Amino acid sequence: MRWDPSRYAAFADDRARPFHDLVAQIAVPAGAGPEAPRRVVDLGCGPGTLTATLAARWPSASVVGIDSSAEMLASAPAQDGLAFELGTIEHWTPGPTDDVVVTNAALQWVPSHVSLLPGWLDALPSGAWFAMQVPGNFGSPSHALMRSIAADGPWADVLDGVLRTDPVLDPAGYLGIMLDAGLEARAWETTYAQLLPGSDPVLEWVRGTGLRPVLAALDTADPSGDLTAAYTERYAAALRAAYPAGTHGTVYPFRRVFAVGRKP
Ligand SMILES: C[S@@+](CC[C@H](N)C(=O)[O-])C[C@H]1O[C@@H](n2cnc3c(N)ncnc32)[C@H](O)[C@@H]1O
Incomplete structure (x- = not known):
């Protein structure tokens, strides 16, 4: 299942904001002083644009972005102090100089992250x-409709088992894991009232992320594209009803779960 970095880059500001809110809670001074981190890891770094902001904040650190998508990494920026590795989160283990680990909007793709x-x-x-953010919107209309329509139509057999069940915890769940591991930690949630422009913007948003497994399965089952078009048409109509366009655009509320901890 491929990622499309240009499609993901649509709504870049809305996608970036939780990252900035997350890393703002890492109380390590900016710059290259004695407290600067030795190595900074961005797990599931995507196209690397946000990883580069970590290198700008800590210029003496060795900053590495890790992602399992070659397509995403192909557009990653090249600069000194910044490296990217093709790899899976499941196979990653922290190294002895990994002083900062950031993972933004990636662990929801790794159901085993809790264990x-x-x-x-x-x-x-x-x-x-260790600073993490995961979307906590699996119960939102956009995702509930994606699932209910997937289960009710000529595509139901093709889509059976394709969509994940909710793979993330509430803030208290991550807080408990961090505290049990001996970290000083805090966890919280924020619902962003995202104002999206254009027509069918919620569809366009999920096309870049959560809808990808559905589209990939439908395209594989019916290369003519008819099945994909039929599903998309019905889903788009349901999204328009759930998120009506207003005079300023379409408001797409998006809940995100954050947890940040420091090892004593
Ligand atoms: C929604 S994007 C987030 C990208 C970036 N962190 C950001 O905030 O813009 C999710 C990223 O996680 C990566 N990913 C998903 N599952 C992964 C896995 N098992 N191992 C490594 N990366 C994974 C995807 O390739 C994708 O680039």
Whole structure:
């Protein structure tokens, strides 16, 4: 299932804002002083644009973005102090100099992250920070409609089992994991009232992320595109009713779950 970096880059400001809100909670001074992190890891870094902001904040750190999508990494920026690796989050383990780990909007694709977190946190060096954000919108109309329409139509067999069940915890769940691992931690949630321009903007938003498995399965089952078009038409109509366009655009509320911890 491929990622399309140009499609993902649509709505870049709305997608970037939680990243900035997340890393603002990492209380490591900017710059290259004695407290600067030695290595900074961005797990599931995507196109690397946001990873580059970590390199700008800590210019003496070795900053590495890790992602399993070659398409995403192909558009990653090239600059000193910044490296990108093709790899899976499931196979990553923290190194002894990984003083900051950031993972933004990626762990929801890794259902095993809940069981992997304790081991990661245990392996972090003393003083390290772990900062994560995952979308907590699996119960929102956009995702509920995606699932209910997937289960009700000529595509139902093709889409059976394609969509994930909710793979993320509430803030308290991540807080508990971090506290149990001995970190000083905080966790919270924010619902962003995203104002999206254009027609069918919620469809365009999910096309870049959560709808990809559906589209990939339909395209594979029916290369003519008819099945994909039929599903998309019905889903688009349902989204228009759930998120009506207003005079200023379409408001797409988006809940996100954050957790940030520091190892003593
Ligand atoms: C929604 S994008 C987020 C990208 C970036 N962190 C950001 O905030 O813009 C999710 C990224 O996670 C990556 N990803 C998904 N599953 C992964 C896995 N198992 N291992 C590594 N990367 C993964 C995808 O390739 C994609 O680039």
